[in-house]
Amino acid sequence: MLSIGEFSNICKVSTKTLRYYAEIGLLLPDEIIPENGYRYYSIEQLETMLFINRLKSYNFSLEEIKNILEAEELQDEKLYLELTRKKKEIEKQVQEFEKTLDQLNTDLTNLKQGKSIMSYMESIDTQLVEVPMMYLLSIRKMVHEHEVAEEYGNCFRKLFRKTQVDKLTVLAPPMVLFHSEEFSPFGLDIEFAIPVKEYVTGTRDFYPGLCLKTVLNGSYSNLSSVYTKQREWAEKEGYESSNALYEVYVTDPSGVSQESDLITEIYYPVKKKSTNI
Incomplete structure (x- = not known):
């Protein structure tokens, strides 16, 4: 048996x-x-502690390790x-770090060049x-930021299924409209939409008009x-927002092997600011 101090020293884990x-x-202590409340651990528990430390090094939470x-x-x-x-x-974190490192190197190069x-x-x-008027088959809902990717997949599966069932003609890639005026931790007012040729129940008019x-x-x-x-361009040229900003996903994010292959069109509907003389 090992006292809590001996166990702590061998495993390099504080008694606290x-x-x-x-x-x-x-x-749990073996005894x-x-x-006097003294705690003792068995020799066998040394490997358990090493196992816990190994999983912690992989960023497992204590709750995950316990399970x-x-x-x-x-x-x-x-x-x-769980290891898989x-x-x-x-691997995803490593990719993010590599991307950040590439960006940092670019910034260093620009600074060396006086940029x-x-x-x-x-x-x-x-x-x-x-942008001309279009008919949209859409689903509009409040979505938390961390749920956007999941809702993107769920909503567009439903929408494309409906185009097949109702025999609708898809005219353009899927798009997402952002109706929220400001970022909110309670969710964003998002509309997932597909432009279609036919005007039927469940579709609506959308006229973006003049857009950046x-x-x-x-x-x-x-x-x-x-x-x-x-x-910045709108402010400089005297324009202001006139409708919901929207993004058109020319390439399906689930169908590309690397982010560099993504193509997205961003549209910001605008109008000339009124001038009071």
Whole structure:
């Protein structure tokens, strides 16, 4: 048997942490002396502690680790599935870090050349276009930011299914309209829509009219830069918002292997600001 101090020293885990693990039921002492409250751990528990530390190094939460430890039957199968899931999460994080590193290197290069790290904004092209009226088959709902990707898939599956059932003619790629005037942690007022030829029950008119249009090639993380450039252009030229901003997904995000293949059109409906003389 090992005292809590000895166990702590061998595993390089503080006694405070060990007491907390016991409190949440993650790792209980093998024995507690009632008279003085001294805690003792068995030799076998050393490997359990090493196992916990290994999973923590993979960014498993304590609750996730506890669930794995409690799965006495089929523990290896559960562990394999959980490690596979975590591997995918870490791979995604690595990709994000690599993308951030590439961006950082570009910024360093620009600074060495005497350029601003915001100089990339100059390459964002904005055009003033007239967009004709269209019929939209759509689903409008409040969506939390972290649910947008899931709702995108769910809503467009329903919409495309309806176009097939009702034999509707799809005229353009799917689009999303943002009706919220401001970002809200309680959800965004979003409309998932497909332009169709026929005007039937469930469709509505949408007339964007005059719009600022920008084509984005690449990651959706650059959308905020496009929004900024469009607002700057509108302010400089004396325009203001006239309708919901919308995005057209020329390429299906689920059908590309890398973000650089994404093509998105961003439309910002505008009108000339009224001037009071």
